[in-house]
Amino acid sequence: MMMVLYIPFAVFILFKINxxxxxxxxxxxxxxxxxxxxxxxxxxxxxxxxxxSYVEILFA
Structure with missing residues (x-):
């Protein structure tokens, strides 16, 4: 479930940073x-x- 939310967020962040x-x-x-x-x-x-940050959220 967490990956479904995190991947679009990560892609959005990468595009904005670029x-x-x-x-x-x-x-x-x-x-x-x-x-x-x-x-x-x-x-x-x-x-x-x-x-x-994904690993930290996953194991926290």
Whole structure:
């Protein structure tokens, strides 16, 4: 049951974070070749955060 609610929430969070990252890259005028690294780093960190919060909720 928890997974049914958490997965759409996690996907929504990832899309919103990517949208905000895109706006940050535009505002700070980050070059195209560095934007890939910025997106990858932020996506990995947010994914780790979402997985750890799911595990914490699951076992709490």
């Amino acid at each position: 949208d905000m990252t895109n706006k940050l890259c535009i505002q700070k005028e980050i070059p195209e070749d560095r934007q890939h690294k910025v997106f990858r780093t932020i996506n990995i960190l947010i994914t780790i955060l979402l997985i750890s």
